[in-house]
Amino acid sequence: MxxxxxxxxxxxxxxxxxxxxxxxxxxxxxxxxxxxxxxxxxxxxxxxxxxxxxxxxxxxxxxxxxxxxxxxxxxxxxxxxxxxxxxxxxxxxxxxxxxxxxxxxxxxxxxxxxxxxxxxxxxxxxxxxxxxxxxxxxxxxxxxxxxxxxxxxxxxxxxxxxxxxxxxxxxxxxxxxxxxxxxxxxLAAGGHAIARGFNRQIYNRMFLRSMKPKALAKLAQHPGLFDRERLLAAADLYAFDDVFTAPLHGFKGTDDYWARGSAKPHLARIxxxxxxxxxxxxxxxxxxxxxxxxxxxxxxxxxxxxxxxxxxxxxxxxxxxxxxxxxxxxxxxxxx
The missing domain is CATH 3.40.50.1820 (Alpha/Beta hydrolase fold, catalytic domain)
Structure with a gap:
């Protein structure tokens, strides 16, 4: 049984x-x-x-x-x-x-x-x-x-x-x-997928609607931390990560962040x-x-x-x- x-x-x-x-x-x-x-x-x-x-x-x-x-x-x-x-x-x-x-x-x-x-x-x-x-x-x-x-x-x-x-x-x-x-x-595959078609209109907008205000509040805490106009213009997660997530956490940009942050290439090490x-x-x-x-x-x-x-x-x-x-x-x- x-x-x-x-x-x-x-x-x-x-x-x-x-x-x-x-x-x-x-x-x-x-x-x-x-x-x-x-x-x-x-x-x-x-x-x-x-x-x-x-x-x-x-x-x-x-x-x-x-x-x-x-x-x-x-x-x-x-x-x-x-x-x-x-x-x-x-x-x-x-x-x-x-x-x-x-x-x-x-x-x-x-x-x-x-x-x-x-x-x-x-x-x-x-x-x-x-x-x-x-x-x-x-x-x-x-x-x-x-x-x-x-x-x-x-x-x-x-x-x-x-x-x-x-x-x-x-x-x-x-x-x-x-x-x-x-x-x-x-992360690159997922990031590009969320920026296309239906995903871009629904999920991409949903995440940015939450993440952008937090980033702007962070800028108010730490003036000069990043370019405000670039963040406001970010229309997808790639652009957001390029101006906010990547540089604030020691990455050269989105591509570097997505490459180094992805778990898939290293699963055999677990x-x-x-x-x-x-x-x-x-x-x-x-x-x-x-x-x-x-x-x-x-x-x-x-x-x-x-x-x-x-x-x-x-x-x-x-x-x-x-x-x-x-x-x-x-x-x-x-x-x-």
């Missing part, structure tokens, strides 16, 4: 979207706006503010309604959110609910500027921010005696993979296993059990850019279902619930 994990894993790896939700865009937008990845009361968080080594801060949300038997002895699930995400994101709520049901601890560190308050330093966050990820994980590791498992979603998934690639064998002392969900592991889950109809992550089995090491497993969209995976009758994504992903992690 199949275990619950085997059934969940099979459904995630071979996910078929409901007939009423055709195409990658619908499978992305509907779950984000209308999906609910759990039944019952929404998770409640308690926030901690951490001072960073460079004199800035990050905010970390911890699950407040946990049924953890003993917090120091309960496993800890750490979730790294996507571009402009937070603990309010639909996927964050779903994973936090899973942790509540399992009696686990749960932590969601907000990348700088994503917790609702502008950070202090003349920097923000980016897809290859592995040093920040490493600092966060090392600090969280000291809080638990049991295993620490990590999940990164979209941008957070790429950054988490980059951390594991850079640390190689030493990653196992911090994280037992990890997963990247809908991660744009080829030395801890890692799941990389990407739907092949993800509007942000072209199927042609996804890695093949021969491009990853023995520690990396690839799930690439034909359907699911970007952090979508809706299922069931209309209006549909999201697929039990936490159950499938966490089942894989626990088994490894």
């Amino acid at each position: 199949s275990t619950a994990f085997e059934l969940a894993a099979a459904s995630a790896a071979t996910h078929v979207a409901p007939w009423w939700l055709p195409g990658g865009n619908a499978q992305t937008i509907w779950p984000a706006l209308r999906g609910r990845g759990f039944d019952g009361t929404a998770p409640r968080f308690e926030r901690e503010r951490w001072a960073t080594p460079d004199g800035d801060f990050i905010d970390v949300d911890f699950l407040a309604t946990s049924n953890a038997r003993d917090e120091a002895n309960a496993p800890l699930l750490v979730l790294f959110h996507g571009l402009e995400g937070s603990s309010r994101s639909h996927y964050a709520q779903a994973f936090a609910h899973w942790a509540t049901q399992q009696g686990w601890q749960f932590a969601l560190p907000h990348f700088r500027g994503c917790s609702g308050e502008l950070n202090l330093a003349p920097r923000a966050y980016h897809s290859g921010d592995f040093e920040e990820v490493g600092w966060i994980l090392a600090r969280l590791r000291t809080r638990v005696r049991q295993p620490l498992l990590a999940v990164g979603v979209s941008l957070g998934g790429n950054a988490l993979l980059r951390w594991a690639e850079e640390t190689e064998g030493s990653a196992a002392a911090v994280v037992r296993a990890m997963a990247a969900v809908s991660a744009p592991i080829d 030395r801890i059990p890692t799941l990389v889950l990407n739907a092949r109809n993800d509007p942000f992550v072209p199927a042609a850019s996804l890695p093949q089995p021969h491009e990853v090491g023995r520690h990396v497993s690839l799930w690439q279902p034909a359907q699911g969209g970007h952090v979508g995976f809706a299922a069931g009758r209309f209006p549909g619930r999201r697929l039990g994504l936490p159950e499938a992903v966490m089942g894989w992690l626990q088994a490894h």
